[in-house]
Amino acid sequence: MLRLIKIExxxxxxxxxxxxxxxxxxxxxxxxPIGFKLLLIFIESKGFSLDQLPxxxxxxxxxxxxxxxxxxxxxxxxxxxxxxAFLVIINITNELDYKTFRQNVIDGMSKTEFLLSKLYLIIxxxxxxxxxxxxxxxxxxxxxxxxxxxxxxxxxxxxxxxYWLHIILFLTFSVLxxxxxxxxxxxxxxxxxxxxxxxxxxxxxxxxxxxxxxxANILPLETIWGxxxxxxxxxxxxxxxxxxTSKSVTIALVELALYLGSIWLLIVKRDIK
Amino acid sequence: xxxxxxxxxxxxxxxxxVKAVKGLDLNISQGQIFGLLGPNGSGKTTTLGMILGVLxxxxxxFSWYGKPATNEVRQKIGAILEHPIFFPQLSAHQNLKIAAxxxxxxxxxxxxxxxxxxxxxxxxxxxxxYSLGMRQRLAIASALLSDxxxxxxxxxxxxxxxxxxxxxxxxxxxxxxxxxTIILASHLLDEVQKVCTDFAVLYQGSLIHTGNxxxxxxxxxxxELKSNDLDKLEENLLLLEKPENVFRQESLIRLQTEKxxxxxxxxxxxxxxxxxxLTHKKKTLxxxxxxxxxxxxxxx
Numbered sequence: 001m002l003r004l005i006k007i008e009x010x011x012x013x014x015x016x017x018x019x020x021x022x023x024x025x026x027x028x029x030x031x032x033p034i035g036f037k038l039l040l041i042f043i044e045s046k047g048f049s050l051d052q053l054p055x056x057x058x059x060x061x062x063x064x065x066x067x068x069x070x071x072x073x074x075x076x077x078x079x080x081x082x083x084x085a086f087l088v089i090i091n092i093t094n095e096l097d098y099k100t101f102r103q104n105v106i107d108g109m110s111k112t113e114f115l116l117s118k119l120y121l122i123i124x125x126x127x128x129x130x131x132x133x134x135x136x137x138x139x140x141x142x143x144x145x146x147x148x149x150x151x152x153x154x155x156x157x158x159x160x161x162x163y164w165l166h167i168i169l170f171l172t173f174s175v176l177x178x179x180x181x182x183x184x185x186x187x188x189x190x191x192x193x194x195x196x197x198x199x200x201x202x203x204x205x206x207x208x209x210x211x212x213x214x215x216a217n218i219l220p221l222e223t224i225w226g227x228x229x230x231x232x233x234x235x236x237x238x239x240x241x242x243x244x245t246s247k248s249v250t251i252a253l254v255e256l257a258l259y260l261g262s263i264w265l266l267i268v269k270r271d272i273k
Numbered sequence: 274x275x276x277x278x279x280x281x282x283x284x285x286x287x288x289x290x291v292k293a294v295k296g297l298d299l300n301i302s303q304g305q306i307f308g309l310l311g312p313n314g315s316g317k318t319t320t321l322g323m324i325l326g327v328l329x330x331x332x333x334x335f336s337w338y339g340k341p342a343t344n345e346v347r348q349k350i351g352a353i354l355e356h357p358i359f360f361p362q363l364s365a366h367q368n369l370k371i372a373a374x375x376x377x378x379x380x381x382x383x384x385x386x387x388x389x390x391x392x393x394x395x396x397x398x399x400x401x402x403y404s405l406g407m408r409q410r411l412a413i414a415s416a417l418l419s420d421x422x423x424x425x426x427x428x429x430x431x432x433x434x435x436x437x438x439x440x441x442x443x444x445x446x447x448x449x450x451x452x453x454t455i456i457l458a459s460h461l462l463d464e465v466q467k468v469c470t471d472f473a474v475l476y477q478g479s480l481i482h483t484g485n486x487x488x489x490x491x492x493x494x495x496x497e498l499k500s501n502d503l504d505k506l507e508e509n510l511l512l513l514e515k516p517e518n519v520f521r522q523e524s525l526i527r528l529q530t531e532k533x534x535x536x537x538x539x540x541x542x543x544x545x546x547x548x549x550x551l552t553h554k555k556k557t558l559x560x561x562x563x564x565x566x567x568x569x570x571x572x573x
Contacts, residue, residue, distance in 0.1 A: 103358040108348030
């Protein structure tokens with residue numbers, strides 16, 4: 001395992017592209033909560049108060065408070081997963097494009113080891129991101145939260161688990177797309193097209209046209225994003241899910257198994273051209 | 274008997290309806306420099322792809338050192354398929370670190386092999402800045418990392434300039450002198466003739482011939498003789514040699530004989546025939562190859 005992680009590290013770290021992407025991601029990661037806090041202060045300074053909750057100032061919302069902070073952070077940070085997906089897409093398509101995958105096998109790596117080295121990369125990225133969110137959450141929570149007892153801190157911490165699974169699922173999906181489509185630009189274009197245009201349209205058709213809610217719920221990106229429900233409604237009138245639902249986790253795990261199975265077929269069973 | 278390095282048994286590969294390799298039986302032993310010959314598209318690279326684990330054979334089997342192939346076996350084989358493959362944005366040294374880790378080789382070997390192929394000075398430059406000749410030498414360095422007993426080279430001089438070709442040829446001969454077994458796929462017959470001990474000819478996925486380079490080429494040597502009086506020369510040659518070995522042509526006489534050039538010259542002088550030209554001709558692998566293909570085509 002350590003050997004495979006080391007190989008992946010030797011491949012990725014010296015590349016300038018990898019460092020730049022990592023830098024952008026880290027910068028966005030750090031500036032996100034700070035930026036949001038500044039935005040709230042700005043809204044307040046303009047004298048707005050929120051319509052639905054008269055008398056409550058924007059900065060009074062318990063966005064950075066314990067119990068709520070994990071869902072809010074996980075939800076906000078899942079927007080940055082796309083950067084990690086780009087990294088993974090470039091990584092995989094480069095291996096195919098440069099034929100280094102083939103050379104690795106010739107040099108004595110088994111195809112399964114190659115697959116594992118990429119899974120370790122994904123797990124590593126997901127774990128680092130989750131730990132960062134956990135660290136930030138603790139620090140910012142302790143600064144802003146009126147309650148800091150242990151129960152409040154851990155009550156909704158399973159959103160971090162959902163965040164971790166969300167990254168794993170998204171990146172595994174990206175690996176599958178990369179193996180099928182093979183050209184980085186095309187993979188990214190198709191992923192964005194599917195994410196922003198195709199799936200929302202398909203989802204609406206399924207939901208409103210055919211009343212097939214269940215199908216709409218298992219569309220790949222709906223599953224990926226749906227693991228962490230939108231927290232905004234919490235502060236309004238609606239009573240959406242406040243927690244990670246076992247249904248969404250189950251769907252996610254089934255789809256993860258499907259993706260991994262397909263990836264295994266494409267890497268281990270297919271000829272390397 | 275020297276140790277059997279590679280054995281293939283009815284190795285077959287189909288790509289859809291295309292039969293790329295048809296029931297190939299090959300035996301390659303320790304110390305051979307084995308030339309795999311064949312026109313483009315004859316199945317050479319497909320065969321190498323299968324024995325190197327990147328293509329799954331449709332049927333048949335192969336073994337390395339008498340054992341089924343595993344990735345551990347491949348770690349002890351040095352191989353370059355088609356052209357040198359490295360991460361373009363990484364340096365030679367960084368690329369070899371990856372290969373060393375895959376092959377489970379001590380990283381100290383990197384400096385040794387880079388030195389050996391003459392790339393030590395450029396080792397920190399990115400691979401994409403390398404010339405084709407340097408890339409080929411780096412690929413050979415990488416293949417030598419695990420000090421393998423067998424080296425597989427696929428068209429190693431493809432696209433190189435004459436200097437680069439001479440360079441690589443010299444490297445191959447130096448590697449062979451170390452007692453390593455080399456499998457060399459090529460369509461450049463001249464190259465195979467210069468470095469190989471044995472050869473096999475593939476044609477449309479089938480093995481149509483295997484043989485030893487020296488033996489096959491030696492049995493087909495002949496002399497070309499010229500003299501101012503060709504009639505007198507022919508007359509005397511018919512006395513000295515079997516008539517079926519003497520061929521009169523337009524301006525010369527071709528003679529098939531076991532004798533050396535010196536003996537022929539002396540015997541003719543004794544008969545009072547003075548030669549104006551005496552040329553020792555060896556059959557080239559190219560002729561042999563074209564004959565094989567022609568015979569094969571005729572018999573099918």
